[in-house]
Amino acid sequence: MTVLLANTVLDLGVLDRRAVNSALQTAEQGSFRMLNPGGGHALACGLRTPVEVTIDGHVGYYCGGMNEHATVTVQGTAGTGVAENMMSGEVRVRGDASQSAGASGHGGLLVIEGDAAARCGVSMKGIDIVVGGSVGHMSAFMAQAGRMVVLGDAGADLGDSIYEARLYIRGAVASLGADCVEKPVGDTHLAELADLLARAGLHADPAEFRRYGSARQLYHFNVDNVGAY
């Protein structure tokens, strides 16, 4: 297997995508630039070291998936499931992201500077997601842990069947999903919002956000229902 030298330019117009991913997975450190992604799938996936990868163009499905420690920047739009199952590190999309961005992510920071489509943060398990634009319907569906910050609006059924994630939305929320409610914003929330915005490099006044989370009525057993079983 080829060991990559730092500051290497990887032209996907010439190189095989799987070979590029395999080589990046062996790199210990350094910065890499990917050219001509052409909407290809599964780019810069499974990285486990603090390398920096910048992709010049638009990517397909699952870019930056399973990321651990690496920093992946997409200078374009991203397809379905960007940074799905991320464990740590950072994935940044300069443009828009398609559906299921950050799906099932356990940790790390996902920044989408444009809009994210439906089901952003579905089943998120600890990841932080900051979206500069708006998110589509059923975002944070079954979200279990982590924070989601949206500078724009949220589509219908935000936080449906949510467990313990915290959602901060600056704009309008089309509707809340089952068991998702608005909650008061305290000083600790303002502080974590300011921190997340700063880390994302996006500018907004934390005081303009409203917080949403679980009413905890769905996932706790209610003894009044014992007769139903």
Added chain:
Amino acid sequence: MCGIVGLFLKTAELEPDLGRLTALMLHEMASRGPDSAGFAVYGPVRDVERISALSRSGTTDWAAVERGLAAALGTGVGIEVLSDHAFLSVGEAGAEARRWIIENAPDVCVLGVGRAIEICKGVGDPDAVAGRLRLADRAGSHAIAHTRMATESAVTTEGSHPFSTGADTCLVHNGSLSNHNRLRQSLRRQGESFQTENDSEVAAGYLAWRMREGDGVDVALEGALRDFDGFFTLAVGSRDGFAVLRDPIACKPAVIAETDDWVAMASEFRAIAGLPGVAHATIWEPAPARVYSWRRAA
């Protein structure tokens, strides 16, 4: 799964390249639908109506079909055969000719009719289908194409997209409709005729019915949002227009890119990545339950 693509040119300069560019897009979507493929190309508007027809057996006696049709219509019929397809010029009698073929030539499947549209489809590798039916050589203003992974009906040429039942109107569909049997019954009562058991043909019949009743493409698609039950991303072609619609939960993928010269739609961006000037395109994911449409200036 299935892959769909559409390319709508806004300027005449690229028209000679329409087929070549559509073939590139179709190629990229082959992995989403390796069973079969098809395309509709809108060329220059002709003085006469033309039927795109497919031989089910591959051995149709086209001369006999031409003679029968000419006798029934009482007019001359022009014919051009390409592989297992034939294109029949039928004067002003497109609808009548379509009905006659369906009723009298069981070995022939009518793929489409109109003054601008030509539809071709086939089973097998999408690149091979496009090559055999000369997609890359075709010029025109807009095209839609489909690669199929069959779920709702068998892998047959007749079940391949695009589907058309109305003049110069057709669609490609990624998804599946749950209420197509009920909808087919009610459309038959409205006078639509169907040639397959395919759910997407019902969607095409629905649009043909609405447009025959006077709806424009946009209004017909708003009706589809009310009346279709199921998953759908649709790309629709009309004589001078192109439209895209996704179901309200956006179950199936879609991306649109637009430049000063063209609008392109595909299931995935990689189908668009090879188009000229794509680096300067505006790219977005179409919102659920919103009709996007473009129309060529007359």
